[in-house]
Amino acid sequence: MLALDGVFDTGLAALLDALTLANKFSAAQSGVPPFDVSIVGVKRKVRSGQGMVIPSQLMSDGPAPDWVVIPALNTGTPELLLPALERPDVRKAKAQLLGWHAGGAQLAASCIGTFFLAEIGVLDHREATTTWWLAPLFRQRYPKVLLDESRMLIPTDIGVTAGAAMGHLDLALWLIRKASPELAVVVSRYLLADIRSLQAAYIIPNHLAQADPLILRFERWAREHLRQGFSLQAAAKALATSTRTLQRRCEAVLGKSPLSYFQDLRVERARSLLRGGSLDLEAIAAEVGYEDGATLRTLLRQRLGRGVRDLRDELR
Structure with missing residues (x-):
């Protein structure tokens, strides 16, 4: 999981909590947790949008992971987001994402995290979704992406994109369902959450x-x-x-x-x-x-x- 300074606290926590629960329940039943989750970044500690310090592993040029998940940054307006996309640490992270993608990694992002995938061009000529309230900006900045912000989750050959804010949880449940549909049902019941097909109702x-x-x-x-x-x-x-x-x-x-x-x-x-x-x-x-x-x-x-x-x- 790729985390940078200013990461959206709820999104990161929702992803980690859901995947941790999935590992816990799976280990209790079969002894084998399905997910080996690491938080990586451009430095050993990142500060979340709410100011909390999160330990992380340094990005490396080793073998590409199976999946790279990009939580959103806590930059919910164009005035905050556009400068953030040009930060030195963000540029370094985008270069690393391209390297992982070239090495075979699948890429997943939710909410503003989807802008990272669009920035590196992997969404060009592919369907994608994003946080609905920034859809006009996304559409104008990345005209080659086939954007449909009415949908909550859109899988493609390069990975998956998810919708706004709590779309992080939908994304986590989708990843769990790929490993085990039964496990996803258990986790969703514990979290009182289901994968939603649309975010149109919230627009x-x-x-x-x-x-x-x-x-x-x-x-x-x-x-x-x-x-x-x-x-x-x-x-x-x-x-x-x-x-x-x-x-x-x-x-x-x-x-x-x-x-x-x-x-x-x-x-x-x-x-x-x-x-x-x-x-x-x-x-x-x-x-x-x-x-x-x-x-x-x-x-x-x-x-x-x-x-x-x-x-x-x-x-x-």
Whole structure:
């Protein structure tokens, strides 16, 4: 496991706790722990984002490990992340990652750790996910990566990427499941956690819109027109831009069409009404511009991976 100064404490702890539990349970049953876990870095001690000192082994040019797992740095905004990616210790770590990859190591990262993999080019022309609130930055910085921030885990031939923050735990459970599906079930029960296929349910559309002035104006227009339905021409005219420009900006910043983002806003509004009131599904469908509840029900299932009953029960 690769740890650098400013590592995200919760992410590192979630990975270590899950893998340690897996070793403990496996050793009790078969006497053979499946994971030999080491924390490595560019120096013998790293300081976490919360200031805790973590002992680590120095990176070496020896045989490549089977897996290298990169926890996130505690740099949750572009203003903090971009300078961190240029730090001398980070540049040294990126060079080491390339060496391990060339030696056959599989690479895994969650949350902001996925930026490391994108930085060294191993995600180019491959699907990947990342922390959802930095998806616009990721998409603009690494246009060759096939980003899908709606998904929690995306395995590829070079390893696996996982989503935001507690995606570290999903990543750990995925690694355990590769060793033993039964062991993963036991660990998930002890930790009260399951591997989630989507992080779409956690995405806040307004936060993504903040990344671009035109997208932010489009979001405000869209919220005012949810009941009327979507028209690309009407949106572009209201924003004093062309349909082509609006389409291209949405694809570049959000990785989706204006219509798809409009549907995201419909889903967000419908979810809020389901959780916070007594309206029936047909009334909620009308409120967000659909003719019937069946269409809305299908959209909610597709986008959030949850049914209407589950969404109503969220706050109970």
